[in-house]
Amino acid sequence: MPAMFASRNSVTWDERLKTGFFVTCLVDLMRPSVGFAAVDLLEDAGCDVSVPERQTCCGQPAFNSGDVASTLPIARQVIEAFADYDYVVVPSGSCAGMIRTHYPELFENDFTWRRRALDLAERTYELTTFLADLAGWRADAPGGSGKVTYHDSCSGLRELGVREQPRRLLAQLENVELVELPDSNVCCGFGGTFCVKYPDISTRMVDDKVDCVADTGAPVLLGGDLGCLLNIAGRMRRKGVKTRVYHVAEWLAGHHDRPGIGDPADDDR
Amino acid sequence: MTVAQSSKAFKVRSRRALLDNDLREALGRARGGFVEQRRAAFEALPEFEALRDAANEIREHTLSHLDYYLERYAANVEINGGTVHWASTAEDMNRIVVDICRRAGAKLVTKGKSMVSEETDLHHALKAAGIERMETDLGEYIIQLADEPPSHIIAPAVHKTRAQITELFHANHARFGIEGRAEDRTAIVAEARRVLREAFLSADVGITGANFLIAETGSNIIVTNEGNGDLTSCLPKVHIVTAGIEKVIPTLEDLSVFLRLLGRSATGQEMSAYSTLYSGPARPGDSDGPAEYHVVLLDNGRSTMLGNEFHEMLRCIRCGACLNHCPVYSHIGGHAYGWVYSGPMGSVLTPLFKGLEESYDLPNACTLNGRCQEVCPMRIPLPSLLRRLRQRQVEAKITPARQRLALSMWSRLAARPRVYRFVTNLSMRSMAWLGRRRGALRYLPAGRGWTRGRDMPAPEGATFMTRWRRRGEQDT
Numbered sequence: 001m002p003a004m005f006a007s008r009n010s011v012t013w014d015e016r017l018k019t020g021f022f023v024t025c026l027v028d029l030m031r032p033s034v035g036f037a038a039v040d041l042l043e044d045a046g047c048d049v050s051v052p053e054r055q056t057c058c059g060q061p062a063f064n065s066g067d068v069a070s071t072l073p074i075a076r077q078v079i080e081a082f083a084d085y086d087y088v089v090v091p092s093g094s095c096a097g098m099i100r101t102h103y104p105e106l107f108e109n110d111f112t113w114r115r116r117a118l119d120l121a122e123r124t125y126e127l128t129t130f131l132a133d134l135a136g137w138r139a140d141a142p143g144g145s146g147k148v149t150y151h152d153s154c155s156g157l158r159e160l161g162v163r164e165q166p167r168r169l170l171a172q173l174e175n176v177e178l179v180e181l182p183d184s185n186v187c188c189g190f191g192g193t194f195c196v197k198y199p200d201i202s203t204r205m206v207d208d209k210v211d212c213v214a215d216t217g218a219p220v221l222l223g224g225d226l227g228c229l230l231n232i233a234g235r236m237r238r239k240g241v242k243t244r245v246y247h248v249a250e251w252l253a254g255h256h257d258r259p260g261i262g263d264p265a266d267d268d269r
Numbered sequence: 270m271t272v273a274q275s276s277k278a279f280k281v282r283s284r285r286a287l288l289d290n291d292l293r294e295a296l297g298r299a300r301g302g303f304v305e306q307r308r309a310a311f312e313a314l315p316e317f318e319a320l321r322d323a324a325n326e327i328r329e330h331t332l333s334h335l336d337y338y339l340e341r342y343a344a345n346v347e348i349n350g351g352t353v354h355w356a357s358t359a360e361d362m363n364r365i366v367v368d369i370c371r372r373a374g375a376k377l378v379t380k381g382k383s384m385v386s387e388e389t390d391l392h393h394a395l396k397a398a399g400i401e402r403m404e405t406d407l408g409e410y411i412i413q414l415a416d417e418p419p420s421h422i423i424a425p426a427v428h429k430t431r432a433q434i435t436e437l438f439h440a441n442h443a444r445f446g447i448e449g450r451a452e453d454r455t456a457i458v459a460e461a462r463r464v465l466r467e468a469f470l471s472a473d474v475g476i477t478g479a480n481f482l483i484a485e486t487g488s489n490i491i492v493t494n495e496g497n498g499d500l501t502s503c504l505p506k507v508h509i510v511t512a513g514i515e516k517v518i519p520t521l522e523d524l525s526v527f528l529r530l531l532g533r534s535a536t537g538q539e540m541s542a543y544s545t546l547y548s549g550p551a552r553p554g555d556s557d558g559p560a561e562y563h564v565v566l567l568d569n570g571r572s573t574m575l576g577n578e579f580h581e582m583l584r585c586i587r588c589g590a591c592l593n594h595c596p597v598y599s600h601i602g603g604h605a606y607g608w609v610y611s612g613p614m615g616s617v618l619t620p621l622f623k624g625l626e627e628s629y630d631l632p633n634a635c636t637l638n639g640r641c642q643e644v645c646p647m648r649i650p651l652p653s654l655l656r657r658l659r660q661r662q663v664e665a666k667i668t669p670a671r672q673r674l675a676l677s678m679w680s681r682l683a684a685r686p687r688v689y690r691f692v693t694n695l696s697m698r699s700m701a702w703l704g705r706r707r708g709a710l711r712y713l714p715a716g717r718g719w720t721r722g723r724d725m726p727a728p729e730g731a732t733f734m735t736r737w738r739r740r741g742e743q744d745t
Contacts, residue, residue, distance in 0.1 A: 023733050028693070051734070055686065062679070063656075064637060066668065067680070187640070198633075199719070200287055200722070205636075238722065259708060262708050263708045264707060
């Protein structure tokens with residue numbers, strides 16, 4: 001662990017590592033508060049956080065649909081926007097997986113861009129991995145309290161090996177009790193465009209997830225990928241299930257009093 | 270078949286499957302069992318990863334010298350007194366098998382489970398030739414009675430509940446003088462055994478598949494849990510083995526690596542109950558065994574996969590682990606996929622064998638969650654292969670125009686950050702306003718797929734990028 005990460009108090013401005021924050025399109029559009037929570041956490045951990053203006057989306061919707069031609073300009077744009085940072089942190093396992101695993105594949109036959117893609121891949125981390133494995137993040141406030149359960153999103157889990165990291169971070173919140181979710185490693189049925197192309201199958205899959213969450217008895221579901229969380233929360237709202245759903249960054253940053261995903265703003269449910 | 274028709278077919282079949290409560294019951298039970306048993310089996314096997322590495326190395330080595338090992342295998346079969354037939358296409362294989370049966374004057378053929386024979390639709394070829402076929406694997410026998418294709422590569426009748434099997438037997442077994450209903454598992458097995466025993470003894474030809482072909486000995490192996498394969502291959506005077514060309518491995522030593530992976534991956538068993546090697550016809554002085562031994566090696570498109578971007582699929586050992594762990598398969602079952610191979614491996618193979626257009630939905634009806642790859646003993650990168658099929662569909666313009674347009678519009682927007690910023694901020698603020706009371710939208714004009722079963726959580730309002738910039742302006 002680099003010395004400059006040791007403690008937020010001992011870090012001076014000059015020593016702080018330049019960290020580029022890749023917001024991801026879903027956080028940018030649907031839940032900016034996840035982005036602000038993530039920035040708070042990174043700053044807590046001693047990072048000098050910047051948000052490059054030229055970022056939009058990582059290109060995953062096009063890539064997973066088989067449209068490589070449309071993916072390339074977006075991937076190049078991300079590679080250029082984040083060329084100058086020591087680290088790039090992403091509050092999503094699937095977007096981080098796209099950059100780490102699939103960008104280098106995309107440029108398999110293009111030496112220059114492949115080199116740049118590999119360089120970016122090496123510097124890019126999913127948020128909880130970065131906080132737990134590299135930055136040595138420590139909670140400085142008690143944060144939320146009570147029982148929570150956690151859904152492991154597939155891309156983060158299988159492409160990047162994100163599993164223990166969010167659990168280690170949550171374990172630092174004194175009053176939070178994590179109840180393991182049965183089948184937490186089974187897909188929630190989101191799958192990007194899958195959920196709109198095959199809504200019936202997707203709905204059945206998310207129903208299983210909603211049932212598993214109910215089995216835990218936890219009133220709060222956390223996860224590390226907004227796509228899955230929008231899917232699960234959306235199904236819960238449709239069924240009238242009252243579980244509150246948050247991105248794990250929101251709870252770690254102590255933003256647990258805000259309305260959950262899909263809850264009314266005044267939260268008068 | 271047009272895209273619209275075939276696409277509709279998958280959607281119709283999968284929707285019907287989702288509404289089928291018997292199917293739901295059957296699949297739910299099977300899923301739990303297979304997944305749990307496999308997990309327990311591999312937890313007790315510390316060398317799992319090393320075995321996987323070894324098996325992959327053997328398979329890749331064999332595939333890169335496939336011509337050599339096939340010739341070696343064929344030469345050894347001939348030395349053992351058997352005959353090897355090469356079938357380029359499904360029709361070739363069916364013709365070869367029917368010819369052998371005709372020469373043997375066969376009226377009744379018993380069959381062990383063979384996915385290759387399902388692939389070539391051998392059943393109909395035999396029927397057309399007036400040859401009666403009796404499936405001897407219990408699952409295959411059940412679906413033969415039901416006149417259905419298999420819904421799982423190792424558990425062909427996994428979609429049937431016990432009650433359905435009881436009724437199926439009752440409806441079909443009166444002609445064997447069986448009156449009552451076999452209600453529990455033991456009674457069902459006993460009744461099947463009673464009916465099948467007659468067929469074993471009177472069949473003229475036995476047809477089996479092969480789990481592996483061993484080049485150094487000219488042997489093939491089948492693994493079963495019922496022993497039906499042994500009776501199918503040893504009792505009739507003619508034994509025909511049908512196998513894909515990718516099944517060959519170099520040595521018996523190599524076989525031991527695969528056997529340790531196969532049973533555990535498939536059913537969580539350390540070994541299947543019966544693992545039998547067949548190396549040819551009865552030799553002079555042997556007390557039993559067939560007089561004739563034929564091997565039909567099927568290509569049917571496999572050789573075109575050698576060295577192309579789907580090469581890795583040839584490593585498949587047909588264990589079914591990817592089906593058992595697929596969240597889509599476990600909700601819709603195998604029949605929704607429309608052909609004999611289903612689940613993740615079927616979603617790769619079917620488009621390659623049957624055409625990208627006819628199987629449009631298969632590579633797309635997947636969330637790319639990667640659990641199949643995680644459990645695949647051969648580490649086949651199934652999600653990547655499915656994505657490559659999607660790429661081929663886009664390149665061939667099979668992907669619906671509307672979808673291509675929507676994606677290309679999104680991508681063009683995403684490549685212009687300033688315009689993107691403006692458009693998204695405006696849209697999110699409008700959506701937030703619409704969903705402000707409920708916190709979620711019940712209906713989205715352009716997102717009916719989403720809102721069919723879910724609400725769309727309302728966005729918070731202005732986008733992160735807009736708020737961030739505002740914050741920056743305030744700070745300075």
